């Protein structure tokens with residue numbers, strides 16, 4: 001009897017080993033992923049190590065330069081001349097036809113390697129609280145007339161792993177493109193077509209332009225850092241054919257044509273991001289009740305079901321909503337109109353506020369009250385209900401949202 005029991009114990013201990021090894025490996029992947037997220041990449045010729053080749057065009061040297069303090073919000077402050085003080089603001093180049101600008105590409109990068117003409121600098125005029133960006137010292141002449149610019153702030157990335165896990169059917173069930181329930185809130189999922197057929201729901205980016213963390217990371221490597229990945233194999237990143245010095249500059253792609261950044265690196269960065277939890281919330285019943293009764297929760301859903309069971313409190317519905325002219329870009333892109341934005345997940349908001357990072361897609365709002373003031377379009381009724389609250393209720397609601 002005893003012998004059998006002992007043998008059984010040893011056997012089940014052995015069976016546990018692979019599981020333990022797996023957990024350890026996952027922990028190691030996250031630790032390496034964190035180091036890679038914070039690692040400053042260097043230009044190709046100065047490095048003998050693999051996996052380098054920053055630039056020729058880039059906006060920062062590391063992911064964490066724009067998503068600092070544990071993958072938090074980027075700095076959005078402007079100096080007296082309207083220049084970004086930190087790296088958390090980028091200039092996206094957008095077109096109705098979805099193409100890249102024939103010269104500047106998809107991003108006006110602010111940094112270049114020596115020998116490659118710079119694209120320009122970001123300057124921002126503030127007109128009645130609204131941020132109106134422009135390009136100064138443009139290095140390659142004016143933009144194509146069909147290209148428009150959009151200032152975008154680097155969001156915080158906590159909880160984004162669970163955003164990837166939200167059940168598709170649950171998101172689609174929230175769509176109401178024709179406003180059948182008559183509450184003034186429509187909302188539709190952004191469907192991103194795969195090259196091989198089929199489509200996926202856009203979840204990441206201010207306009208829900210990416211379905212997965214991996215594809216958002218691949219875009220960041222290409223546009224923000226000028227590093228190629230299997231998904232974005234061009235070693236020159238965002239240099240267009242018209243930018244010849246840029247195309248001919250040294251890059252880190254080796255003779256075998258392997259991308260500068262392999263799948264294993266992307267996978268580990270994603271593992272790191274996926275493990276970042278959102279702060280606990282929900283203790284404040286009164287605030288939560290006001291959040292619902294004012295209509296904030298119609299879009300900023302306090303709870304969404306996950307694919308494998310359970311729920312997550314991200315405070316988004318993952319849908320695009322028309323937010324009105326005050327927030328609209330100068331142009332739309334295929335799949336998202338000028339005024340349409342993905343409901344910004346509010347989970348983790350308190351961390352960015354504590355560090356003074358601005359809210360909304362271009363960082364224009366200093367606090368929650370200012371962010372609400374810019375809510376128009378489908379959020380007009382919620383804003384009106386917010387305005388109608390008495391001082392104490394309004395304070396309670398603002399405190400609740402600021403604590404998320």
Ligand code: HEC
Nearest residue numbers: 059060062063066152153154204205206216217220221224
């Ligand atoms: C130059 C600044 C900058 C750098 C460097 C940068 N990002 Fe970002 N990141 C942004 C901005 C701006 C956005 C919003 C883009 C948009 O929606 O237009 C963003 C969005 C994201 C998102 C989507 C979050 C969401 O829910 O919308 C993820 C994930 C992300 N970045 C990961 C990364 C990773 C991984 C790296 C490094 C490989 C990186 N970023 C480097 C500025 C940066």
Ligand code: HEC
Nearest residue numbers: 296299321327341342343344359360361371378379382386
């Ligand atoms: C119709 C849907 C909708 C409703 C209703 C709504 N929001 Fe939003 N909210 C959004 C969208 C979309 C954004 C992103 C807009 C942008 O950045 O241009 C946003 C952004 C925000 C932000 C900034 C988040 C960030 O990360 O920068 C805050 C704060 C916010 N909402 C609070 C509220 C509050 C409080 C209410 C209720 C009074 C409310 N919202 C009602 C859709 C909505």
